[in-house]
Amino acid sequence: MVGIKLNKIFFHRLFNNLVEFFRSDASRFLFPALFLVLVFYIIPVIISVYLSFTPLKNWNIDRYAGEIIGFENYYKFFYMLTHDPSVKAVFLTTIVFVALTLTVNVLGGLGLAIATYFMSEKAAGGTQLIWLLPRMTPIAVYSMIWYYFFHPSSIGTLNSILLHLGLIDKPIDFGQGIIPWGAWAIIVFVNGLVGVSYGMIVFTSAISNIPKELVIAARVDGASNWEITRRILIPLLKWHIIYVTTWQLLSLITTYDHLFLLVKWGLVNRDYGTTWSLYIYNTAFQLGETDQGLAAAAGVILVLVSSGLGLLTLKLMGFEKMIKPPRGDI
Amino acid sequence: MVVVRLDRVTKIFKGGVVGVKDISLTIKHGEFMALLGPSGSGKSTTLYLIAGIYKPTSGRIYFDDRDVTNLPPKDRNVGLVFQNWALYPHMKVYENIAFPLRLKKLPEEEIKRRVLDVARMLQIDKLLDRYPWQLSGGQQQRVAIARALVKEPDVLLLDEPLSNLDAILRISVRAELKRLQKKLGITTIYVTHDQAEALAMADRIALINEGRIVQVGTPEEVYNRPATVFVGGFLGNPPMNFLEAEVEDLDKEIFLVIGKYRIRAPERYWSIIRRLKTKRVIIGFRPEDTSIKPESLDTICLPGRVYGIEPLGRENIVVIEIGGELVKIISGRRISLTLDQMVWICPVMEKIILFDPATGKALDRLVVEEKIRAI
Ligand SMILES: Nc1ncnc2c1ncn2[C@@H]1O[C@H](COP(=O)(O)OP(=O)(O)OP(=O)(O)O)[C@@H](O)[C@H]1O
Ligand SMILES: [Mg+2]
Numbered sequence: 152m153v154g155i156k157l158n159k160i161f162f163h164r165l166f167n168n169l170v171e172f173f174r175s176d177a178s179r180f181l182f183p184a185l186f187l188v189l190v191f192y193i194i195p196v197i198i199s200v201y202l203s204f205t206p207l208k209n210w211n212i213d214r215y216a217g218e219i220i221g222f223e224n225y226y227k228f229f230y231m232l233t234h235d236p237s238v239k240a241v242f243l244t245t246i247v248f249v250a251l252t253l254t255v256n257v258l259g260g261l262g263l264a265i266a267t268y269f270m271s272e273k274a275a276g277g278t279q280l281i282w283l284l285p286r287m288t289p290i291a292v293y294s295m296i297w298y299y300f301f302h303p304s305s306i307g308t309l310n311s312i313l314l315h316l317g318l319i320d321k322p323i324d325f326g327q328g329i330i331p332w333g334a335w336a337i338i339v340f341v342n343g344l345v346g347v348s349y350g351m352i353v354f355t356s357a358i359s360n361i362p363k364e365l366v367i368a369a370r371v372d373g374a375s376n377w378e379i380t381r382r383i384l385i386p387l388l389k390w391h392i393i394y395v396t397t398w399q400l401l402s403l404i405t406t407y408d409h410l411f412l413l414v415k416w417g418l419v420n421r422d423y424g425t426t427w428s429l430y431i432y433n434t435a436f437q438l439g440e441t442d443q444g445l446a447a448a449a450g451v452i453l454v455l456v457s458s459g460l461g462l463l464t465l466k467l468m469g470f471e472k473m474i475k476p477p478r479g480d481i
Numbered sequence: 482m483v484v485v486r487l488d489r490v491t492k493i494f495k496g497g498v499v500g501v502k503d504i505s506l507t508i509k510h511g512e513f514m515a516l517l518g519p520s521g522s523g524k525s526t527t528l529y530l531i532a533g534i535y536k537p538t539s540g541r542i543y544f545d546d547r548d549v550t551n552l553p554p555k556d557r558n559v560g561l562v563f564q565n566w567a568l569y570p571h572m573k574v575y576e577n578i579a580f581p582l583r584l585k586k587l588p589e590e591e592i593k594r595r596v597l598d599v600a601r602m603l604q605i606d607k608l609l610d611r612y613p614w615q616l617s618g619g620q621q622q623r624v625a626i627a628r629a630l631v632k633e634p635d636v637l638l639l640d641e642p643l644s645n646l647d648a649i650l651r652i653s654v655r656a657e658l659k660r661l662q663k664k665l666g667i668t669t670i671y672v673t674h675d676q677a678e679a680l681a682m683a684d685r686i687a688l689i690n691e692g693r694i695v696q697v698g699t700p701e702e703v704y705n706r707p708a709t710v711f712v713g714g715f716l717g718n719p720p721m722n723f724l725e726a727e728v729e730d731l732d733k734e735i736f737l738v739i740g741k742y743r744i745r746a747p748e749r750y751w752s753i754i755r756r757l758k759t760k761r762v763i764i765g766f767r768p769e770d771t772s773i774k775p776e777s778l779d780t781i782c783l784p785g786r787v788y789g790i791e792p793l794g795r796e797n798i799v800v801i802e803i804g805g806e807l808v809k810i811i812s813g814r815r816i817s818l819t820l821d822q823m824v825w826i827c828p829v830m831e832k833i834i835l836f837d838p839a840t841g842k843a844l845d846r847l848v849v850e851e852k853i854r855a856i
């Protein structure tokens with residue numbers, strides 16, 4: 152009885168609050184944003200969660216979408232994760248790919264931003280432009296470049312270089328022949344190169360906001376470039392490093408566009424070139440027999456895992472301290 | 482402690498912007514030299530050249546007899562204090578001060594001893610555990626000075642270190658800084674655009690304008706014998722007054738004609754005017770070396786109209802219009818003047834300085850230059 156009463160009060164209050172919100176000016180300001188979030192995030196999430204509880208296959212909505220099978224898709228996914236070698240490989244690949252690419256992205260971006268800081272203006276501009284190229288190149292073209300670079304026959308750029316240098320005597324199949332590290336190296340390399348530019352831009356603009364007197368002062372006191380980097384630039388870039396790390400972590404977990412092409416073209420091994428998000432895509436749309444229920448369950452788990460990881464990174468790196476209380480007592 | 486010598490130093494930036502041009506300047510052992518000039522005149526550039534942050538386009542820089550022109554900043558042993566103090570925001574005060582010593586890889590006890598010594602000297606030893614943003618402006622400025630002094634530099638370079646402080650604090654820190662400098666006996670170059678600061682603190686002042694040194698001398702010299710119209714107009718508050726005049730040489734006497742009125746030229750200038758065959762001059766006189774009289778008593782007085790009165794408490798500044806020009810005169814605390822009243826202003830004859838309108842240089846300087854050229 153008490154429970155029902157409390158519930159009534161709760162809903163009554165919620166309802167009143169909602170009515171108040173929609174009457175207030177705030178709702179008018181927030182409406183466009185809320186609308187977008189609703190249409191492009193909340194609704195798809197609800198649909199995905201729903202689908203993960205149905206046995207939907209081959210997009211046969213009429214037949215399967217109305218049927219609720221509970222957690223069966225989740226059990227299936229965990230069973231495959233522990234028993235199916237392909238899914239195991241996908242899981243392992245995801246971890247390795249995200250960890251290594253993230254490291255390359257953040258350290259590469261930081262290294263480039265700092266290196267260009269110490270360069271002359273012209274050299275710095277040129278260097279940065281080169282590193283932006285992967286970002287500016289269409290995904291298909293960019294993937295094609297690396298497809299030919301790592302191609303397993305002697306037409307592959309890398310193979311032909313190695314052959315010419317006499318380091319090998321027959322072409323190597325990097326992506327399919329050296330498993331898993333060959334495939335991993337290629338996907339980390341290709342995605343790492345694309346992601347570096349993001350960190351580079353964020354860190355470059357952050358460095359340009361550091362008063363140059365700080366660096367001059369250190370220089371007058373005898374600091375080398377390395378000491379300036381370690382003792383002044385990096386500590387002052389701390390928040391930007393946290394931000395870029397978190398951002399890149401989340402986008403790497405969900406990215407699959409380059410991987411999709413590399414796998415499809417057969418440059419890298421299917422199992423060790425596929426990450427979790429590509430696996431979801433393939434399961435839902437690609438393989439002969441598609442299983443949207445299973446894909447949806449894998450997707451829901453992925454969202455949970457990445458939200459957890461995102462929060463964990465922020466926590467570990469002390470994000471709360473970044474959001475400083477406003478100055479003054481207002 | 483060293484003697485710093487700049488020998489015809491020029492710095493031209495990319496795009497042809499002139500930082501400083503042909504600067505020669507010697508700063509003596511333990512001297513407090515102020516580098517005074519308006520914004521953009523090249524003061525910071527000069528300082529950075531001495532520190533080694535900029536390399537001169539031409540010319541040489543010496544510390545004693547050592548040519549340091551191509552030496553990197555770290556090998557010059559200079560302490561530098563910036564206008565914005567440039568304290569490292571992520572380090573506590575202790576670490577900020579210790580930083581130069583850390584870079585030298587000194588043992589920890591020695592670092593600690595020296596940081597504490599200098600902190601005590603500057604009375605910031607209670608603040609060592611704070612971050613820069615937890616300090617007041619005056620405290621931050623002391624930390625910046627401590628960081629420059631802790632490495633026991635040969636030369637101390639200060640780039641407008643007081644300009645971020647409020648007026649009252651600035652005046653008290655001014656005296657303190659000068660005492661400290663004298664106590665340590667460290668050769669110091671102090672950049673400022675505040676003429677009062679330069680006059681109050683410096684042993685000598687180097688006035689710099691548009692990248693060139695205009696005059697170097699003790700505060701007394703540059704104030705009383707400005708070499709150019711610029712120097713006269715830059716020093717003093719209010720600065721020197723200027724009036725243009727025609728020269729009228731009547732053989733027996735020389736007169737200066739301003740509009741309808743004429744005054745007798747100071748006698749010490751007669752031979753100079755005749756030697757230089759000067760036709761026009763700028764008459765310069767200081768507001769405090771001029772009196773206001775109800776009628777003309779002297780051949781050096783000019784008539785004018787009271788244009789405005791600015792009470793300053795201790796004294797009054799009377800603005801007077803003479804033939805369309807405004808001049809400012811400091812008069813005593815009590816005055817009985819009304820607006821638009823006609824009065825006579827009478828500069829003290831000995832304090833008048835005459836300048837050449839074409840070059841802006843003082844006539845006695847021009848005559849010396851001419852003599853040198855004649856040899
Ligand atoms: N790094 C630079 N590159 C190009 N021009 C510069 C540079 N630094 C200074 N300048 C130019 O050189 C001239 C002198 O500058 P400087 O900074 O020495 O002036 P300043 O006397 O210190 O002025 P302020 O009182 O405003 O600090 C200015 O015209 C300035 O624009
Ligand atoms: Mg300056």
